[in-house]
Amino acid sequence: MYFSDSDGLEAARDQLVSYSARLLDDGLAVGSAGNMSVRLGDAVAITPSGVSYAELRPEDICLVAADGTQPGPGTQPGSGPRPGPGTEPGRGSQETPSSETPMHLAIYAATRAAAVVHTHSPEVVALSAARTELPAIHYAITGLGGPVRVAPYVRFGSAGLAEAAVQALDGRSAVILRNHGAVTYGRDLAQAYERALLLEWLARTYRLALSYGEPAILSAAELDEVTAESRRRRYGERRTPDGAP
Numbered sequence: 001m002y003f004s005d006s007d008g009l010e011a012a013r014d015q016l017v018s019y020s021a022r023l024l025d026d027g028l029a030v031g032s033a034g035n036m037s038v039r040l041g042d043a044v045a046i047t048p049s050g051v052s053y054a055e056l057r058p059e060d061i062c063l064v065a066a067d068g069t070q071p072g073p074g075t076q077p078g079s080g081p082r083p084g085p086g087t088e089p090g091r092g093s094q095e096t097p098s099s100e101t102p103m104h105l106a107i108y109a110a111t112r113a114a115a116v117v118h119t120h121s122p123e124v125v126a127l128s129a130a131r132t133e134l135p136a137i138h139y140a141i142t143g144l145g146g147p148v149r150v151a152p153y154v155r156f157g158s159a160g161l162a163e164a165a166v167q168a169l170d171g172r173s174a175v176i177l178r179n180h181g182a183v184t185y186g187r188d189l190a191q192a193y194e195r196a197l198l199l200e201w202l203a204r205t206y207r208l209a210l211s212y213g214e215p216a217i218l219s220a221a222e223l224d225e226v227t228a229e230s231r232r233r234r235y236g237e238r239r240t241p242d243g244a245p
């Protein structure tokens with residue numbers, strides 16, 4: 001096939017299962033909603049469609065080609081068997097990849113993402129139905145690249161949704177999908193997941209601020225200053241002997 005690093009694949013499968021369990025524990029999704037993936041060279045390991053996170057096993061994680069070609073047997077998004085409850089023996093690597101596989105692949109193609117997390121977290125979904133942007137009421141939003149845009153509503157699993165998400169991600173590592181959920185990406189699954197938690201916290205904090213009245217919003221200059229200072233401190237910490245960051 002198009003992927004041969006079985007160690008990397010095994011680690012990615014374990015990681016995806018472990019973070020999927022956290023999705024439920026952290027309240028970022030219910031049942032089998034939401035999905036996540038990790039890029040492995042020219043392949044992408046992605047959670048399957050319709051399998052409850054509580055029952056997800058490493059062998060259920062699907063592998064698809066990053067460029068959307070060469071879908072292996074049982075890896076065609078939106079097709080193939082959808083096992084219902086009690087079909088345990090039929091499960092395995094033949095699961096159908098997440099219905100949002102096109103959106104994950106589009107994000108890998110357009111960004112430097114190494115992992116993508118898609119949630120249906122409640123604060124973000126509530127905001128998505130009422131606002132066009134999550135404004136900067138806290139400087140931590142610079143960790144997502146700035147105020148987070150709400151992409152227009154397009155049906156789940158569609159190429160249109162993938163396109164809308166990528167457009168709204170411009171210069172950001174997070175996007176909110178109207179009447180749907182959110183997507184974050186990062187240099188690894190841990191960072192993408194932390195960003196999903198941060199996004200949900202920021203949405204909650206914004207809602208709380210609105211309950212007091214009209215919140216003060218940080219200006220672009222104030223956010224730039226935070227970004228510059230964070231970068232300066234990070235470079236100080238990570239400086240290698242040859243001076244490279």
Ligand SMILES: [Zn+2]
Pocket residue numbers: 033034100118119120156180181
């Ligand atoms: Zn979704």
